[in-house]
Structure formats: C-alpha cells, structure tokens
Amino acid sequence: MTISVGISACVLGQNVRFDGGHKQNRFVVDELSRYFNFKPVCPEVGIGMTIPRRAIRLLQLPSGDERLVDSKENEIDFTVQMKEFADQQIAHFDDLRGYVVCAKSPTCGMERVKLHIDNGNTVPGGSVGVYTRELMAKMPWLPVEEDGRLQDPVLRENFVFRVFSLNDFYQSLGEARSYDAFVKFHSRYKLVLMAHCPTAYKEMGRMVASIKDWDVDSFYYEYRQQFMDAIKNRASRKNKTNVLMHLQGYFKRSLTKDQKQELAALIMSYREGNQPILAPLALINHYLKEYPDPYLQLQTFLNPYPEELKLRYGL
Structure with a gap:
C-alpha cells in the first residue's frame, strides 16, 4: 500500500456520477488495491457540481476549440473551472506513480470521448476529457489508463508494469x-x-x-x-x-x-x-x-x- 496511484472516484466505487451511481472496477478494488494506495478524485464534484446533476458533454466550436458544457445548454460552460481544478490537483501529484481514469467521461476519458458539434453529430475519433488532457500534458511520463481498457490482459499488464517501474525509478533515483x-x-x-x-x-x-x-x-x-x-x-x-x-x-x-x-x-x-x-x-x-x-x-x-x-x- 505504499505506491500512490490516482483514480477517478467513481471507478473506485464512490457514488459520484451524474446519476448518483458509480463505475466500480473489480480488478482495481479486489486486486490492485492490495498493492496501490488509490487517491480518488472526481473532477466534476471537485468544481462544485452536485450529486445527482445534469449531464455534461464536450462540444467542438466552429473554430475547433473544445468546450465542456451542459448537455442541454451550451451557454453553461465549465471549461475554465475544470482546467483550473486540474492544475490545482496536478500541483500535488508528485507522489503519484500512475492514474486510472473513467472511460468515455467528458472530464476523465483518455481517448474516444464523444465530441459533439452544434448540428447534433459527433466528430469521428472523439477526443480526450478536459481533466485527463491537462494531466497527460503536464505529466507525460505518468502511466495513465482507462478502467475499461484494464479488461484487456495486454493493456492491463503493461499499465501495472509501468506503475511498478516508475515507482522503482523514484525509489532508486529520486x-x-x-x-x-x-x-x-x-x-x-x-x-x-x-x-x-x-x-x-x-x-x-x-x-x-x-x-x-x-x-x-x-x-x-x-x-x-x-x-x-x-x-x-x-x-x-x-x-x-x-x-x-x-x-x-x-x-x-x-x-x-x-x-x-x-x-x-x-x-x-x-x-x-x-x-x-x-x-x-x-x-x-x-x-x-x-x-x-x-x-x-x-x-x-x-x-x-x-x-x-x-x-x-x-x-
């Protein structure tokens, strides 16, 4: 329990999702928690959103800029708040050796997050959640993986190995x-x-x-x-x-x-x-x-x- 790993709070089993539920990952809870000290963060709750709450989504503007907005009212924009929250959190992440994020989330998703446009369609390939994008940009060496991808044995092994290796690096050379x-x-x-x-x-x-x-x-x-x-x-x-x-x-x-x-x-x-x-x-x-x-x-x-x-x- 000495290896610190960040995690989306819902993946750890906390009822913080927009509908009041969670997305608990059994491998994380049953296996990895024996070796990792998980530090849960829910970015949406972190910027003051309630539980339950209205859903949010990623919206691509005509300029190409991506915004984090209310799913019904595009004028309600959380982008700046979310980026500021991410920066505040990352400033205290020096002890982290990895991070497990929630797939498909407009804040935490690592890849292929739905990116909407005004006409109701979505952009092929999707995007990255606002919080996770900031995390990966500011800590590009940190192992980051989605909860869903941990079901793949190759991706699972690679992520866990990278976490143990980064921990070894810090212990040996920190x-x-x-x-x-x-x-x-x-x-x-x-x-x-x-x-x-x-x-x-x-x-x-x-x-x-x-x-x-x-x-x-x-x-x-x-x-x-x-x-x-x-x-x-x-x-x-x-x-x-x-x-x-x-x-x-x-x-x-x-x-x-x-x-x-x-x-x-x-x-x-x-x-x-x-x-x-x-x-x-x-x-x-x-x-x-x-x-x-x-x-x-x-x-x-x-x-x-x-x-x-x-x-x-x-x-």
Whole structure:
C-alpha cells in the first residue's frame, strides 16, 4: 500500500456520477488495491457540481476549440473551472506513480470521448476529457489508463508494469541522483527495454554511456521521459522471444544437451503461441537458482511485479 496511484472516484466505487451511481472496477478494488494506495478524485464534484446533476458533454466550436458544457445548454460552460481544478490537483501529484481514469467521461476519458458539434453529430475519433488532457500534458511520463481498457490482459499488464517501474525509478533515483545509480538502474532494465522497444534499448544505451557529459538533473528528467515512453510500447511476442533466447545464452556452458533442447523447445513453443511466457520463464528461473548469475538475478524482466497478480498467465 505504499505506491500512490490516482483514480477517478467513481471507478473506485464512490457514488459520484451524474446519476448518483458509480463505475466500480473489480480488478482495481479486489486486486490492485492490495498493492496501490488509490487517491480518488472526481473532477466534476471537485468544481462544485452536485450529486445527482445534469449531464455534461464536450462540444467542438466552429473554430475547433473544445468546450465542456451542459448537455442541454451550451451557454453553461465549465471549461475554465475544470482546467483550473486540474492544475490545482496536478500541483500535488508528485507522489503519484500512475492514474486510472473513467472511460468515455467528458472530464476523465483518455481517448474516444464523444465530441459533439452544434448540428447534433459527433466528430469521428472523439477526443480526450478536459481533466485527463491537462494531466497527460503536464505529466507525460505518468502511466495513465482507462478502467475499461484494464479488461484487456495486454493493456492491463503493461499499465501495472509501468506503475511498478516508475515507482522503482523514484525509489532508486529520486534522491540519489548519482551517475552510478543511473547505470545500475539502467542495467536492471536492459532486457525490459529490449522486449518493449529495441530502438530505445540502443538509443538509451548510448545515452547512459555518455552520462558524464550531462548535468545529472537534466539527465534525470530526460531519462525518465525516454524510459517511460519506451516501456509504454507493448512488448511483442517476437521481442520477448529474442529476450528469452538471450537469457538462454547465459546457460550454454552449464546445461546438458537435453536441458538446452528442452529450454529451446519451450521458447519456440511460446513464440508460436502455444505456451504463455511463464512456461520458459519458470524453467529459466529454475536454472538461475541452480546456476546463479549476478547480472541475470537483478534483471527486472524476470520478476517485474508480484506474481500474485497473475498478469503474465495469458501473455
């Protein structure tokens, strides 16, 4: 319960929606709340709206500007109030490691929020909720995900992993911003970067190699953004297979011929989609206990978050 994560209050189960209801997410409440300290915010209640209340919507003006207005009376405009509220809240979000927002909400939605125009139609592709747009613009490194998208096992795993990784970043580098600390952190995440974004793996490797050419604080902010951008990419099965084969190489002098064949077969089975990644990883972790390797034992890729979350079962 030490990892602070922001959340739309309705997603946590609070009855703050316009109709007096909620949108409680069971995964959030039953699973993530065991590891995350959720900090609920309802932006609409935050700017003084009542419960229940009239619905609001996003309206695109002829100029292209987007406004947050009453669903029946466009003249009742909450845009300025909502942006000011968002800025006030974000000023106190330094301790957050992620944020779960309510899908489709004109204040909190992260994508494809209905964007209306005066003739009654909607703009294809929609938009972003006013509050969440401000949040993502001012904290672009912060993992943000919608409650509905957490039903997708790949998106769910990626979001939770990013939250744990950002927390690790702050614990490792928040105060001890030494060159040595950066090198150690980056070393632990090399295989993660290889799996999520091979291009970033190479570019950030060069960046860390030239770390002494940087001011340490400038490096901190640049590295944080590049790191979080890289791991936002979903690790493909192909990339993860390459990482597994890379791991396999560390045991080539320790394993028997049959053991090597068994591990190779598991990796290929995973690559073809017949096994979850847990199958080859379990064998690799077994061999790592039998044949310890200091570098591999520190690799976050092998144990990125508590296994009780069961996030890799379908990956």
